[in-house]
Amino acid sequence: MxxxxxxxxxxxxxxxxxxxxxxxxxxxxxxxxxxxxxxxxxxxxxxxxxxxxxxxDAEERDTYDHLLELARVEQASASKRAVATRIHKVASCIIALTGASVASV
Structure with missing residues:
Protein backbone atom coordinates (compact mmCIF):
# COMPACT_ATOMS: atom_id res chain seq x y z
CA MET A 1 0.00 0.00 0.00
CA ASP A 57 -2.54 20.35 7.88
CA ALA A 58 0.35 20.46 10.36
CA GLU A 59 -1.45 18.56 13.12
CA GLU A 60 -2.79 15.87 10.79
CA ARG A 61 0.61 15.52 9.14
CA ASP A 62 2.33 15.07 12.52
CA THR A 63 -0.21 12.43 13.48
CA TYR A 64 0.16 10.67 10.12
CA ASP A 65 3.97 10.74 10.32
CA HIS A 66 3.82 9.26 13.82
CA LEU A 67 1.49 6.46 12.67
CA LEU A 68 3.69 5.84 9.63
CA GLU A 69 6.74 5.47 11.87
CA LEU A 70 4.88 3.08 14.17
CA ALA A 71 3.89 0.99 11.14
CA ARG A 72 7.52 0.87 9.96
CA VAL A 73 8.73 -0.22 13.40
CA GLU A 74 6.02 -2.88 13.59
CA GLN A 75 6.89 -4.13 10.11
CA ALA A 76 10.58 -4.33 11.04
CA SER A 77 9.71 -6.19 14.24
CA ALA A 78 7.48 -8.60 12.33
CA SER A 79 10.29 -9.25 9.86
CA LYS A 80 12.73 -9.90 12.70
CA ARG A 81 10.25 -12.28 14.35
CA ALA A 82 9.74 -14.12 11.06
CA VAL A 83 13.50 -14.51 10.59
CA ALA A 84 13.91 -15.69 14.19
CA THR A 85 11.13 -18.24 13.68
CA ARG A 86 12.77 -19.54 10.50
CA ILE A 87 16.16 -19.77 12.21
CA HIS A 88 14.58 -21.66 15.10
CA LYS A 89 12.90 -24.11 12.70
CA VAL A 90 16.14 -24.71 10.78
CA ALA A 91 18.10 -25.13 14.01
CA SER A 92 15.49 -27.57 15.32
CA CYS A 93 15.73 -29.60 12.11
CA ILE A 94 19.53 -29.65 12.29
CA ILE A 95 19.43 -30.71 15.93
CA ALA A 96 16.89 -33.41 15.12
CA LEU A 97 18.97 -34.68 12.19
CA THR A 98 22.16 -34.60 14.23
CA GLY A 99 20.45 -36.42 17.06
CA ALA A 100 19.06 -39.00 14.65
CA SER A 101 22.43 -39.63 13.03
CA VAL A 102 24.16 -39.87 16.42
CA ALA A 103 21.54 -42.34 17.61
CA SER A 104 21.99 -44.48 14.50
CA VAL A 105 25.79 -44.61 14.82
Missing part, protein backbone atom coordinates in the same frame (compact mmCIF):
# COMPACT_ATOMS: atom_id res chain seq x y z
CA UNK A 2 1.28 3.44 -0.92
CA UNK A 3 1.90 6.12 1.65
CA UNK A 4 0.30 9.53 1.28
CA UNK A 5 3.70 10.86 0.30
CA UNK A 6 3.99 8.28 -2.46
CA UNK A 7 0.51 9.18 -3.75
CA UNK A 8 1.71 12.75 -4.19
CA UNK A 9 5.19 11.84 -5.41
CA UNK A 10 6.64 13.66 -2.40
CA UNK A 11 9.11 12.84 0.36
CA UNK A 12 8.38 12.86 4.12
CA UNK A 13 10.88 15.68 4.70
CA UNK A 14 9.46 17.92 1.93
CA UNK A 15 8.47 21.42 2.99
CA UNK A 16 5.13 23.06 2.18
CA UNK A 17 6.28 24.36 -1.22
CA UNK A 18 7.66 20.98 -2.29
CA UNK A 19 4.41 19.30 -1.20
CA UNK A 20 2.39 21.86 -3.16
CA UNK A 21 4.47 21.21 -6.28
CA UNK A 22 4.15 17.45 -5.88
CA UNK A 23 0.39 17.79 -5.37
CA UNK A 24 0.02 19.84 -8.56
CA UNK A 25 1.96 17.28 -10.59
CA UNK A 26 0.00 14.38 -9.09
CA UNK A 27 -3.38 16.05 -9.70
CA UNK A 28 -2.52 16.81 -13.32
CA UNK A 29 -1.37 13.25 -13.88
CA UNK A 30 -4.46 11.67 -12.33
CA UNK A 31 -7.24 14.07 -13.35
CA UNK A 32 -10.20 12.01 -14.64
CA UNK A 33 -10.83 14.44 -17.51
CA UNK A 34 -7.29 13.80 -18.76
CA UNK A 35 -7.62 10.01 -18.33
CA UNK A 36 -11.03 9.13 -19.80
CA UNK A 37 -10.05 5.51 -20.43
CA UNK A 38 -8.91 4.86 -16.86
CA UNK A 39 -11.77 3.56 -14.68
CA UNK A 40 -9.69 4.15 -11.52
CA UNK A 41 -8.79 7.76 -12.34
CA UNK A 42 -11.58 9.32 -10.25
CA UNK A 43 -10.69 7.25 -7.19
CA UNK A 44 -6.98 8.01 -7.51
CA UNK A 45 -7.79 11.69 -7.99
CA UNK A 46 -9.86 11.74 -4.78
CA UNK A 47 -7.08 9.89 -2.91
CA UNK A 48 -4.56 12.51 -4.03
CA UNK A 49 -6.87 15.32 -2.91
CA UNK A 50 -7.33 13.69 0.51
CA UNK A 51 -3.59 13.00 0.87
CA UNK A 52 -2.92 16.67 0.22
CA UNK A 53 -5.52 17.73 2.78
CA UNK A 54 -3.86 15.58 5.44
CA UNK A 55 -0.28 16.52 4.61
CA UNK A 56 -0.93 20.26 4.42
Missing amino acids: KTLYELLGALPDDDAEALRSAFRRAVKGAHPDLRPGDPDAALKFRQIIRANEILT
Whole structure:
Protein backbone atom coordinates (compact mmCIF):
# COMPACT_ATOMS: atom_id res chain seq x y z
CA MET A 1 0.00 0.00 0.00
CA LYS A 2 1.28 3.44 -0.92
CA THR A 3 1.90 6.12 1.65
CA LEU A 4 0.30 9.53 1.28
CA TYR A 5 3.70 10.86 0.30
CA GLU A 6 3.99 8.28 -2.46
CA LEU A 7 0.51 9.18 -3.75
CA LEU A 8 1.71 12.75 -4.19
CA GLY A 9 5.19 11.84 -5.41
CA ALA A 10 6.64 13.66 -2.40
CA LEU A 11 9.11 12.84 0.36
CA PRO A 12 8.38 12.86 4.12
CA ASP A 13 10.88 15.68 4.70
CA ASP A 14 9.46 17.92 1.93
CA ASP A 15 8.47 21.42 2.99
CA ALA A 16 5.13 23.06 2.18
CA GLU A 17 6.28 24.36 -1.22
CA ALA A 18 7.66 20.98 -2.29
CA LEU A 19 4.41 19.30 -1.20
CA ARG A 20 2.39 21.86 -3.16
CA SER A 21 4.47 21.21 -6.28
CA ALA A 22 4.15 17.45 -5.88
CA PHE A 23 0.39 17.79 -5.37
CA ARG A 24 0.02 19.84 -8.56
CA ARG A 25 1.96 17.28 -10.59
CA ALA A 26 0.00 14.38 -9.09
CA VAL A 27 -3.38 16.05 -9.70
CA LYS A 28 -2.52 16.81 -13.32
CA GLY A 29 -1.37 13.25 -13.88
CA ALA A 30 -4.46 11.67 -12.33
CA HIS A 31 -7.24 14.07 -13.35
CA PRO A 32 -10.20 12.01 -14.64
CA ASP A 33 -10.83 14.44 -17.51
CA LEU A 34 -7.29 13.80 -18.76
CA ARG A 35 -7.62 10.01 -18.33
CA PRO A 36 -11.03 9.13 -19.80
CA GLY A 37 -10.05 5.51 -20.43
CA ASP A 38 -8.91 4.86 -16.86
CA PRO A 39 -11.77 3.56 -14.68
CA ASP A 40 -9.69 4.15 -11.52
CA ALA A 41 -8.79 7.76 -12.34
CA ALA A 42 -11.58 9.32 -10.25
CA LEU A 43 -10.69 7.25 -7.19
CA LYS A 44 -6.98 8.01 -7.51
CA PHE A 45 -7.79 11.69 -7.99
CA ARG A 46 -9.86 11.74 -4.78
CA GLN A 47 -7.08 9.89 -2.91
CA ILE A 48 -4.56 12.51 -4.03
CA ILE A 49 -6.87 15.32 -2.91
CA ARG A 50 -7.33 13.69 0.51
CA ALA A 51 -3.59 13.00 0.87
CA ASN A 52 -2.92 16.67 0.22
CA GLU A 53 -5.52 17.73 2.78
CA ILE A 54 -3.86 15.58 5.44
CA LEU A 55 -0.28 16.52 4.61
CA THR A 56 -0.93 20.26 4.42
CA ASP A 57 -2.54 20.35 7.88
CA ALA A 58 0.35 20.46 10.36
CA GLU A 59 -1.45 18.56 13.12
CA GLU A 60 -2.79 15.87 10.79
CA ARG A 61 0.61 15.52 9.14
CA ASP A 62 2.33 15.07 12.52
CA THR A 63 -0.21 12.43 13.48
CA TYR A 64 0.16 10.67 10.12
CA ASP A 65 3.97 10.74 10.32
CA HIS A 66 3.82 9.26 13.82
CA LEU A 67 1.49 6.46 12.67
CA LEU A 68 3.69 5.84 9.63
CA GLU A 69 6.74 5.47 11.87
CA LEU A 70 4.88 3.08 14.17
CA ALA A 71 3.89 0.99 11.14
CA ARG A 72 7.52 0.87 9.96
CA VAL A 73 8.73 -0.22 13.40
CA GLU A 74 6.02 -2.88 13.59
CA GLN A 75 6.89 -4.13 10.11
CA ALA A 76 10.58 -4.33 11.04
CA SER A 77 9.71 -6.19 14.24
CA ALA A 78 7.48 -8.60 12.33
CA SER A 79 10.29 -9.25 9.86
CA LYS A 80 12.73 -9.90 12.70
CA ARG A 81 10.25 -12.28 14.35
CA ALA A 82 9.74 -14.12 11.06
CA VAL A 83 13.50 -14.51 10.59
CA ALA A 84 13.91 -15.69 14.19
CA THR A 85 11.13 -18.24 13.68
CA ARG A 86 12.77 -19.54 10.50
CA ILE A 87 16.16 -19.77 12.21
CA HIS A 88 14.58 -21.66 15.10
CA LYS A 89 12.90 -24.11 12.70
CA VAL A 90 16.14 -24.71 10.78
CA ALA A 91 18.10 -25.13 14.01
CA SER A 92 15.49 -27.57 15.32
CA CYS A 93 15.73 -29.60 12.11
CA ILE A 94 19.53 -29.65 12.29
CA ILE A 95 19.43 -30.71 15.93
CA ALA A 96 16.89 -33.41 15.12
CA LEU A 97 18.97 -34.68 12.19
CA THR A 98 22.16 -34.60 14.23
CA GLY A 99 20.45 -36.42 17.06
CA ALA A 100 19.06 -39.00 14.65
CA SER A 101 22.43 -39.63 13.03
CA VAL A 102 24.16 -39.87 16.42
CA ALA A 103 21.54 -42.34 17.61
CA SER A 104 21.99 -44.48 14.50
CA VAL A 105 25.79 -44.61 14.82
